[in-house]
Each structure stands twice: as C-alpha cells, then as structure tokens.
Amino acid sequence: MSPTPDAKRPAGRPRSALLSRDRILQAAFALSDEQGGEFTLAAVARSLGVRPQALHYYFPSREALVAAMRGQLTLRIGDHGFIDRPWFEAVHGWAFAYRETLGRHSGLIAALATLPVAGEPESIADYERIAASFARDGYPEHLILPAIVALESFIIGSALDALAPADNLRPHGGAAQAPVLAAAEQSASRAAAAAESSVIDLTFTFGLRALVAGIREAGAVTTSGSEAH
Amino acid sequence: MSPTPDAKRPAGRPRSALLSRDRILQAAFALSDEQGGEFTLAAVARSLGVRPQALHYYFPSREALVAAMRGQLTLRIGDHGFIDRPWFEAVHGWAFAYRETLGRHSGLIAALATLPVAGEPESIADYERIAASFARDGYPEHLILPAIVALESFIIGSALDALAPADNLRPHGGAAQAPVLAAAEQSASRAAAAAESSVIDLTFTFGLRALVAGIREAGAVTTSGSEAH
DNA sequence: ACCTGAACACCGTTCAAGT
DNA sequence: ACCTGAACACCGTTCAAGT
Numbered sequence: 369m370s371p372t373p374d375a376k377r378p379a380g381r382p383r384s385a386l387l388s389r390d391r392i393l394q395a396a397f398a399l400s401d402e403q404g405g406e407f408t409l410a411a412v413a414r415s416l417g418v419r420p421q422a423l424h425y426y427f428p429s430r431e432a433l434v435a436a437m438r439g440q441l442t443l444r445i446g447d448h449g450f451i452d453r454p455w456f457e458a459v460h461g462w463a464f465a466y467r468e469t470l471g472r473h474s475g476l477i478a479a480l481a482t483l484p485v486a487g488e489p490e491s492i493a494d495y496e497r498i499a500a501s502f503a504r505d506g507y508p509e510h511l512i513l514p515a516i517v518a519l520e521s522f523i524i525g526s527a528l529d530a531l532a533p534a535d536n537l538r539p540h541g542g543a544a545q546a547p548v549l550a551a552a553e554q555s556a557s558r559a560a561a562a563a564e565s566s567v568i569d570l571t572f573t574f575g576l577r578a579l580v581a582g583i584r585e586a587g588a589v590t591t592s593g594s595e596a597h
Numbered sequence: 598m599s600p601t602p603d604a605k606r607p608a609g610r611p612r613s614a615l616l617s618r619d620r621i622l623q624a625a626f627a628l629s630d631e632q633g634g635e636f637t638l639a640a641v642a643r644s645l646g647v648r649p650q651a652l653h654y655y656f657p658s659r660e661a662l663v664a665a666m667r668g669q670l671t672l673r674i675g676d677h678g679f680i681d682r683p684w685f686e687a688v689h690g691w692a693f694a695y696r697e698t699l700g701r702h703s704g705l706i707a708a709l710a711t712l713p714v715a716g717e718p719e720s721i722a723d724y725e726r727i728a729a730s731f732a733r734d735g736y737p738e739h740l741i742l743p744a745i746v747a748l749e750s751f752i753i754g755s756a757l758d759a760l761a762p763a764d765n766l767r768p769h770g771g772a773a774q775a776p777v778l779a780a781a782e783q784s785a786s787r788a789a790a791a792a793e794s795s796v797i798d799l800t801f802t803f804g805l806r807a808l809v810a811g812i813r814e815a816g817a818v819t820t821s822g823s824e825a826h
Numbered sequence: 827a828c829c830t831g832a833a834c835a836c837c838g839t840t841c842a843a844g845t
Numbered sequence: 846a847c848c849t850g851a852a853c854a855c856c857g858t859t860c861a862a863g864t
Contacts, residue, residue, distance in 0.1 A: 379849040380845035386848075410837065420838075422848055430838065481710035481757055492768045496775035503777050510788040511803065512781040513766065513796070517758060518751070518804025525754030528710055529746060537742065539721045546725035548732050548741075555739040567742070574740065575747025578811030579804070586807050608830040609864030615829075639856065649857075651829055659857065 386418055389426050389436070396437055397444075400475035407475040409433070434479045439488035441476075445469050450501035456580055458501065463523050463576050470527035477527055507587045515583045522579055526572050615647060618655050618665070625666055626673075629704035636704040638662070663708045668717035670705075674698050679730035685809055687730065692752050692805050699756035706756055736816045744812045751808055755801050 395415050400407050409430050413420040427433040448461040470477050495516065502512045543550040560567045624644050629636050638659050642649040656662040677690035699706050724745065731741045772779040789796045 377849080378845090379843070381847045382845090385846080408837065409839095419849060421840085421850090424839070425847060478707070478710050481707050489769075492766070492775050492778065495766055496768075496778045499775075499781050500777040503781070509781055510784040513778075513785045514800040514803040515807075517766075517800045518755075518807065521754030521758050521804065522747070522751045522808070523754070524757060525750030525752070526747075528753060529750050537721070537724055537746075539725075540718075546721050546728075548729040549721065549725045552728050552732070552738055552741040556742045559739040571743040571746045574743040574815065575750065575808070575812075578744075578747065578815050579751070579808045580811070581814060582807030582809070582811035583804075585810060586803065606830080607864090608862070610828045611864090614827080637856065638858095648830060650831090650859085653858070654828060 387416065387422060387426060392416065392423060392426055392433070393436060393440055396433060397440070397473060397476075400437075400473040400479070407479050431483060434476075434483050435488060437476060438480055438483075439490040441469060442490050442494040445494075447497070450498050454505050455498070455501040455507070456505075456584055459519065459580060460576065462498075463519065464572075466520075466523045467527050467530070467572060470524070471530055474531055477524075477531065480524075481528070511587055515587070518583065519579065522575060526575065530568055530572075616645065616651060616655060621645065621652060621655055621662070622665060622669055625662060626669070626702060626705075629666075629702040629708070636708050663705075664717060666705060667709055668719040670698060670709075671719050671723040674723075676726070679727050683734050684727070684730040684736070685734075685813055688748065688809060689805065691727075692748065693801075695749075695752045696756050696759070696801060699753070700759055703760055706753075706760065709753075710757070740816055744816070747812065748808065751804060755804065759797055759801075 392412065396407070396412050399411055399415060409423055410420045412433075413423055416422075423433070427436065445462065445465045448465060449458040450462070498516055499512050502515065503509065507515065537549065538553055539546040539550055556567050556570070560570050563570060621641065625636070625641050628640055628644060638652055639649045641662075642652055645651075652662070656665065674691065674694045677694060678687040679691070727745055728741050731744060732738065736744065766778065767782055768775040768779055785796050785799070789799050792799060
C-alpha cells in the first residue's frame with residue numbers, strides 16, 4: 369500500500385507533495401473497506417507512508433476528514449435515474465447502491481454514526497435532485513422531506529444491521545428458549561434459500577418495498593383528502 | 598457524581614466493594630445521557646471515583662460493557678402491549694419508546710453502532726415477545742423476522758438522524774442553490790409548527806406509519822395471494 | 827476478593843523546526 | 846508550501862502488588 373514502506377524520509381518539504389486531499393480521501397476509503405475497518409488517522413497515515421500529523425495539513429481534524437468522506441459517499445452512490453423516472457422506481461436502485469456502498473466501507477458506518485449528518489454541498493445537491501423528483505411527481509410538498517429522511521433512516525439502519533453476524537437472532541438456547549423466534553428464523557432462512565438470496569437481502573428488499581408503498585399511499589391520501597381547502 | 602471526588606484511596610481491597618456490575622452500568626447510562634455523551638471507560642471510572650482498571654474486574658473489555666448496556670436497553674424501552682394488543686397497534690408505543698430511549702442516551706448510539714447487534718438474552722426475550730405477537734395475529738411466518746428487523750432498522754436509523762442539527766438540510770446557499778429542497782424544508786417546518794410538533798418528530802411519525810402500513814399490506818397480500826399452494 | 831500503581835501500545839492534536 | 850520530530854493529554858488493557 370505505502371509507496372515507501374520503511375524508508376524514513378528526512379524532515380523538510382518534499383520536492384513534490386506526497387499528499388493531497390484526494391489522495392488522503394482515497395486511502396481513507398480503501399482503509400474503511402471490508403476487513404475490520406479500523407478507521408484511524410494513524411492507519412490512514414501509515415498506508416500513505418507519512419506521519420499522522422501530515423494529514424492535519426489537509427484536514428484540520430479527524431472529524432473534517434470523515435465529513436469529507438461523507439461528501440464523497442453521495443458521489444460513489446451515484447445517480448439512479450431520479451431525473452427521468454418516477455421517484456418510486458428510481459428509489460430502489462438508489463437504496464441498494466446506498467446500502468451496498470455503506471456495506472463496502474463498513475468501517476465508515478461507525479464513523480458516520482458518530483458524526484451528525486451535516487450539510488456538505490455534495491449531499492445538498494443530492495437531496496435537491498431527489499426532492500425535485502418527488503415534486504415533479506406531484507408528491508405533497510410538506511411530505512417530501514419526511515419521505516426522503518424516512519428512506520435514508522431505513523437505509524442507514526439497515527446498513528448497520530447488515531454488520532451483525534447472520535445468525536444474530538438465532539437464540540442460543542434453541543427453540544426451547546424462544547420457540548416462535550426460532551421458527552420464524554428458520555422459515556425466513558428457507559425462504560431466502562428458495563429465492564437463492566440471503567435473509568439480510570430479503571429483509572432489506574421487503575422493508576424497502578413496504579416503506580415505499582406506505583410513503584406512496586400517504587402522499588396519495590393527503591393529496592386527495594384533508595389537505596384540500 | 599463521584600462519592601469521594603479527590604480522596605486518593607490506598608491500594609488493597611476495600612472493606613466493602615465499591616463497584617458492582619449494576620453500579621457500573623448505572624454510571625455508564627448516566628454518562629451517555631444527553632450532554633455530548635463522550636462514552637469512555639475512563640469517564641465512567643471517574644464518575645465512580647475509581648481507576649479505569651477497576652472496571653476490568655467486572656467487565657473484561659469495553660465491548661463487554663457496551664453489550665451489557667444494550668441488554669439493559671430493551672428493559673428500559675419496556676413492554677408496550679404486544680401481548681394483548683395487535684402488533685400494528687403496540688408497535689407505535691414501542692417504536693417511540695425505543696427512539697426516545699436511544700435519544701436520551703445519545704452517546705450510546707454511536708457505541709452501539711460500532712458493535713454488531715449481538716444476541717443478548719434480554720434482546721432475544723424481547724424479540725420472542727414481539728415475534729409471538731405477529732404470529733398470533735396471523736402474519737406470514739417467513740416475513741415476521743424481516744418485518745421486525747425492518748422496523749428496528751428504521752428506528753435506529755431515525756435515532757441517528759435525530760442527532761443531527763435541526764437545520765441540517767437547509768442549504769447554506771439558500772433557495773438559489775437548491776430551490777426545491779428549500780421549499781420542501783419550509784413547507785415541512787410550517788406543517789410542524791401548525792401541528793405544534795417538530796420536523797424531526799413529524800418525520801418519524803410519518804415514516805413509522807408508512808412502514809407499518811406497508812408491512813401490513815405485504816403480509817396480507819402474501820397470505821391471500823401467491824403463497825398458497 | 828477487589829482495588830491501586832506502574833507500564834504498554836495506541837490515539838488525535840499542537841507546535842516548532844527543516845527545506 | 847509541505848512535511849518530520851518532539852511533546853501533550855488521552856485512551857483501553859495487562860500485570861503485579863497490596864489488603
């Protein structure tokens with residue numbers, strides 16, 4: 369990973385800059401990938417072959433780096449057709465990409481969780497795009513933000529859940545300790561196997577469909593109902 | 598907070614134990630309350646008037662303490678009538694208590710997020726109770742776990758979202774930068790003010806209702822539809 | 827049994843110094 | 846401008862020692 373692993377470079381300005389905001393962000397994302405994902409400034413610095421303090425030249429604090437990573441997140445999730453498709457169609461691809469991106473950088477999830485979701489310019493642009501999709505489709509204006517926030521809450525919560533081991537809810541005591549739960553778990557496992565999928569993925573799909581259906585319904589009810597005056 | 602703030606006690610076994618698992622848990626919850634909520638072993642030890650290493654006598658690691666706290670969480674959330682009411686009624690009180698409990702111990706949310714949601718006995722008992730409620734109401738067995746997990750994912754995600762500042766999605770550049778988002782935000786704020794509530798609470802209620810409605814629908818569809826054979 | 831003291835590896839951050 | 850060295854306060858954890 370590091371360009372010059374052990375070579376102790378001397379003090380003083382290097383002939384050409386070793387770092388940049390982009391290079392640091394790239395290394396940070398690489399580190400938050402899959403394995404364990406201990407996300408520390410020191411680890412990022414190690415992978416870049418520099419001392420930890422060097423990072424402070426580009427990011428004032430660890431928090432600032434994490435914030436920048438979240439800005440990048442929306443770019444990595446990508447556009448998913450909110451502009452030319454109904455929101456309730458585009459939302460599925462977006463949600464899956466969102467969760468997959470979070471899952472791929474599991475170390476980041478915890479770091480993001482500790483930092484209140486702030487308004488980076490990239491995030492704002494993303495929300496604007498999605499909000500415009502809802503508005504264009506005639507969704508009640510005062511419910512657009514609640515709908516988007518509810519979807520995002522579900523996605524982030526699901527990403528957190530996906531970090532847990534798969535046999536998470538399998539009671540240790542077996543069926544004797546929690547018979548209904550054990551039966552439900554087995555039944556879900558069989559359904560997942562039959563669908564050649566996993567319980568985790570089926571659960572996410574199920575929840576997302578349910579939430580989207582509920583959100584559509586709520587918008588329709590309000591539009592033709594008590595909202596008129 | 599600490600019983601003897603500065604008094605440096607000598608080494609050696611105290612005449613009566615200063616600590617216990619319960620006392621440590623209580624202090625840990627008190628610390629994760631509201632303000633900033635820096636949750637560290639050192640801080641817990643400080644509030645108890647002992648050295649950090651003393652805690653290791655009762656909990657092998659910081660992770661073990663956090664796991665014990667999560668076990669306590671379900672107790673603090675409490676029962677909400679899943680036994681004698683339909684799940685789709687009881688779920689509202691449960692969800693609000695869940696989110697409020699998480700919100701009251703905001704420091705804990707981050708700690709929980711870093712630790713995969715494991716199967717403590719208390720949590721298992723809680724899931725069993727809720728799963729039994731679904732089963733009794735005739736919900737399709739293979740969808741019970743997906744339904745519960747989806748609800749919990751939404752609740753935890755919402756609790757995380759509630760940590761963010763309220764004007765989170767208000768674009769800094771104003772309406773010029775993100776006109777639709779700005780309008781949606783104002784519209785939601787007005788609706789919240791009219792309901793004498795907050796955008797955060799309205800959003801949570803909205804999302805919860807939508808998700809519950811979608812989950813009910815999905816269960817009904819499956820029962821009377823393609824599942825039969 | 828139940829705590830302190832000392833010690834370790836680690837972390838984020840500040841500040842001076844070097845080129 | 847762009848990095849290292851030294852230094853600081855902090856963290857979790859281990860282990861010996863004290864009663």
